Amino acid sequence: MKLLFVADPIESFKAYKDTTYTMMREAQRRGHAIAVCEPRHLRWQSGGQVMAQVRDIRLTGNEDDWFTEVGTRDLALSEFDAVLMRKDPPFDAEFIYATHLLEQAEREGARVINSPQALRNHPEKLAVMEFQQYLGPTLVTRSPEDVKRFHAEHGEIVLKPLDGMGGMGIFRVGPDGLNLGSITETLNHHGATTFMVQKFLPEIVAGDKRIILIDGQPAPYVLARIPQGSEVRGNLAAGGKGVAQPLTDTDRATALAIGQVLAPRGLLLIGLDIIGTKVTEINVTSPTGFREILDQTGCDVPALFVDAVERAVAR
Template sequence: MELLFIADPLHSFKIYKDTTFAMMREAHRRGHTLTVSEPQHIMWQRGSKVSARVQDIRLTGDPTHWYDAPEQRSAWLADFDAVLMRKDPPFDSEYFYATHLLEQAEREGARVFNKPRALRDHPEKLAIMEFPQLIGPTLVTRDAGDIQRFHAQHQDIILKPLDGMGGMGIFRVGPDGLNLGSITETLNRHGARSVMVQKFLPEIVEGDKRVLIIGGKPVPFCLARIPQGREVRGNLATGGKGVARPLSARDREIAAALGPVLQQRGLLLAGVDVIGDCVTEINVTSPTCFQEIQEQTGCDVAGLFIDALEAAVATHRG
């Protein structure tokens, strides 16, 4: 297959842990052709198809110079067997516009994973609203009074921006309510921006689990991201420790409820965040943790993904 990865700049990859790199490495091992681009290099013009400035790359196996790439060329997205949208969050206006360009490419015959419309329809914080039976007490609002009432009811709460990633902008406010007003003003910008507020789940001490769902089915192991020291956040980007574990019965129950729905909507890969028994987020833009799970368990997560990608492309062709 000829694969186009739309991602962040290659020089920014930390290949020892990067999931997109793990996908590329497995695809390369199987003999698939790798091409890369960035969202700002996608364009459309009337009378033509959606195209991008791309580079064909070859993996070298050398960690210090891990790829070779010739000069850029222009290519139609519809000419690739699969286009993989792997741009990291934030889901900002430019990301939103990129999904529209990718959806136009689909109308021209491109096969895009994850499906652009599904990326737009599943913002990573808000997607959980559709599954209230799987989540803990949660509030989404701009109003400071709503937040105060939620805190009065639940006492110990987490506040976070809807466009955050990697633990950015997450605050915990305990029963004393210390700094709740200031934190609310910081996050909602005096009512201009919406905030998500959730009851604090003490099970976070056991880890914020990333459950990967590929082709509608869960990977047998999750990565529990465990907060360190006095930190409340388990995100690896904030110093959390990643510990791979077999899925619990509850993890499998959650995956069984979400997997078929997400697959039917064109989400080949999703990363469901679970604390205790509760889903906290559904990540669809650029889910990670492939390499950490494989290194600790031997489970070939990238292999499972490329298996699913090959099957999905074959289905599209059929």
């Protein structure tokens, strides 16, 4: 297969832990050709197809200097067997524009994973609203008064922006409400921006569990991201410790129920986040955790994913 990865600049990858790198490594091991581009390289002109300036690369096997560039060329996305959208958040206007270009490429015959329309329709924080039976108390608002009432009801809360990643912009407020007004102003930009508030889940001490769903099926191990020291965030980017653990029966049931709804919509890869038994986020843009699970357990999640890509292309 010829695979195109649409991602952040590959020079920024930390190969020793990057999930997209593990996908590329497994794909190359199977003999598939790898090309990369960034969303800014996508373009379309009437009368033609969605094109991109792509870089053909080969992986070296050395994680310090992990790729060599074979060449650069302009190609239509439809010339690839699969286009893998792996751009990290923020889920901003430019991300949305990229999904529209990718959707046009689909109309021209490209196979895009995850589906561009599904990416647009399932913002990572807001996608949880469809599955209320698995949520803890959650509020989406821009109103300070709503936040005050929610805090008064639940005592200890977590506030976070809707377009971030890696734990960016997450605040915990205790029963005393210290700095609640200031934090609200920071997140809602004085009433201009909607954000999310959730009841604090003390089970976070055991980790924020990342479940990898591939074509609706959960991987047999999860990555529990455990906060360190006084930090409330378990995100690895925020200093959390990643510990791979077997998937529990309860979490498997939740993951299967959600996966069976979302996979048919074109979400081949999902990162489902659960604290205790409560779903907190449904990550669809560029879910991570492959490398940590592989290194700690030997469970070859990259191989499971490339298997699924091969099946999707063959359909």
